Amino acid sequence: DQQVKQNSPSLSVQEGRISILNCDYTNSMFDYFLWYKKYPAEGPTFLISISSIKDKNEDGRFTVFLNKSAKHLSLHIVPSQPGDSAVYFCARENQGGKLIFGQGTELSVKP
């Protein structure tokens, strides 16, 4: 079974500091890991992806790191802003493009 796990249901960070969201996975067969962000009453929106052949991908304030030996990926947000407060899901893309999501981490960025 191709599991994706986010073990921290919530995270609180001060504005301007770094937010680090973590995700663990089992089974090494994948092409992409993704991070999606979800605000209340809206569908998830794509944030950033990383290919299995890379160990880092950066897009502005967002950087995703992939540690294949530890089967772990993390999303870094620097600097964190109050508008970043949302639920963040990591996901892996399976055959056919279907996404397998983690349970989500609710990020709260306090002014």
Added chain:
Amino acid sequence: DTGVSQNPRHKITKRGQNVTFRCDPISEHNRLYWYRQTLGQGPEFLTYFQNEAQLEKSRLLSDRFSAERPKGSFSTLEIQRTEQGDSAMYLCASSLFVWTTSYNEQFFGPGTRLTVL
């Protein structure tokens, strides 16, 4: 294009009734996905279409669930004889699938929240 739309946004029904949800994807997108999300969990894959062909169904999709995409555009998800355990947010997503080295982004609709009493 305003993105993926879903109707209705909310549905309350009594156990045993049938319900149908509609998803209108982004117009040029050839793939359409259905997911279900319950409280405290991430979305779970249900089924997906490439154009009008249903290519995969999850084991979560019991025989009470059926999905169609008759003309390769909008899709419907029907649940027959609803049960309280069907209460969830039903999310639709679409993507323009091309064979490429980059990720084919899925765009999600706002979801339909189903409550079965």
